Amino acid sequence: MSVHHAWVGAPTPTSMRLSTRTSGTASLRWAVSTTQDLTAPLYSAPVVPDAEGLAKHVITGLAPGTPYYYGLEADGTLLADPLSRGRFTTAPPDGAEAPIRFWFAGDRRTDSDHPVYEAILARDPMFGLFLGDLGYNDPQTEEVTRYLWRTSLAQPRFSRLVRECPTLYTYDQHDFCGNGSWSGSPNAAAAHRYARDYPATYPLPATGLYCTWRIGRCRFVQLDTRTLRSDPSLPDGADKSVLGAAQRQWFKDLLAASTEPLIFVLLSFPHRPGAPDRWGSYATEFADLNAFIASIPGLAGRMVWLSADMHTLAADDGSHSPNGSVQLVGAALDQTGFQGTGGLYFNPESWSHGWVPNPEGTGQYGWAEITDEGSSITLAFTGYDHTGTALITLTKTFGDLLPGPLPGSATKVRQNDKWSAAHPQVYTNGQWHPAPRRDRHAGQWH
Incomplete structure (x- = not known):
């Protein structure tokens, strides 16, 4: 059998996709491991190539932000052809x-x-x-x-x-x-x-x-x-x-x-x-x-x-x-x-x-x-x-990209050099009242 190309892409934190074209094989699997010798690999589901020899593979269950190596398994045999081997890193x-x-x-x-x-x-x-x-x-x-x-x-x-x-x-x-x-x-x-x-x-x-x-x-x-x-x-x-x-x-x-x-x-x-x-x-x-x-x-x-x-x-x-x-x-x-x-x-x-x-x-x-x-x-x-x-x-x-709390949703306030769950008070007209509260959100005070 022959491997003509492998194209890796579409990274997510826990998955990756691969497109391949081969000839002379009935079934393909994608083997993925954190080691270059493909020790203890994860496998994709077996795929039958179409009439052009093309096949799409998806591997899931990966760790975010992690380098991986891969190889192709054809009809139960892990291939050594360099065109069947590659590497990638998952998204953070x-x-x-x-x-x-x-x-x-x-x-x-x-x-x-x-x-x-x-x-x-x-x-x-x-x-x-x-x-x-x-x-x-x-x-x-x-x-x-x-x-x-x-x-x-x-x-x-x-x-x-x-x-x-x-x-x-x-x-x-x-x-x-x-x-x-x-x-x-x-x-x-x-x-x-x-x-x-x-x-x-x-x-x-x-x-x-x-x-x-x-x-x-x-x-x-x-x-x-x-x-x-x-x-x-x-x-x-x-x-x-x-x-x-x-x-x-x-x-x-x-x-x-x-x-x-x-x-x-x-x-x-x-x-x-x-x-x-x-x-x-x-x-x-x-x-x-x-x-x-x-x-x-x-x-x-x-x-x-x-x-x-x-x-x-x-x-x-x-x-x-x-x-x-x-x-x-x-x-x-x-x-x-x-x-x-x-x-x-x-x-x-x-x-x-x-x-x-x-x-x-x-x-x-x-x-x-x-x-x-x-x-x-x-x-x-x-x-x-x-x-x-x-x-x-x-x-x-x-x-100024910190999202901050939604307006009115702050659960703690900074008062007298310490954080407090109590809402600050102001004294007006002979009585204590909740102070007007403003929260930082989307780069503005509300």
Whole structure:
């Protein structure tokens, strides 16, 4: 039998997912252990690969924030093939004030085995975010889509990265159906199916790659900019959409209900106006989303948009953002950079902390480290090249994040240098009365 690829992803505090493609086996199990020799492993349920050799595995009962090693068992035999072995670390406890580190990038060549993938893995990320353009095949047929996925995962360095670092994936035009592609493009159904089958994913809706998850106290929201997109040739208006009505409403509902102090929104292209085949062709929906975000006090200040697409590293502290949110771009993994012109999208001067296109032969990616101090969260972004040179940085602290007691719910008060359960009293009009009480909540006194 043969193992063609293993892709680990979708970390939670107690579980992990794996996608595999094999041939010549009737049944597979995933063996997971805290030791590299896989002593006393936990096992996933047996899975029968489909006609393409693809199988999805889920392991549960893991410990939060713990490094694990894994291997594949085929028809009762634990395999020694390096392509069947990998490692990962589970997410910290949900809601924990925990450090987080991850990479994000996009824009790679289909047959690339660039050293950038080794450089990313050497930083020991907790997880990674692949934000579009697995290759530049612009597939118009299922045959080309199959070639794109199988060739990409046959490259040793890239294959090892997704085998040893939990990686989430969404596509953009060049790994969907090409420039201007949308839900009605001839190859859209095949591109959608492969993007769900080959990577490991969090639970997804019936149609689309959009999903959400939490790591520590941070919310991550992955948007799908292709599967549900309207025909770009239609006149702009309320019914013309990048996200589609269902995903757009899901996104709004999620933002309205979110209580996390930091929200990362994953988009295959930067959240900026003007550029064709991005928001420039869907200006009404772009304005509607920004108006919705602005309608919720403080929401934009808690959001960070992550994207690829431009073949450059770029960072903005919100001073050039349509809604004042931080915007970070991690690209390109190994595509040549370019200097576009126009508006807030391609203008280097519209990125407060810099814009660094790829020189030929250079691999670039975004790196994020989050330090959670309870009362504040600090995000440190660095754009690296494959040699480890830091090309661009941005650090931002999101402060005053302690939730505090709900208004009127404090059970103790500080009085005369000691804590007391009794409510403080004030003497007015010849009598003692309960003092007016104010509680600290969501950064304000109530």
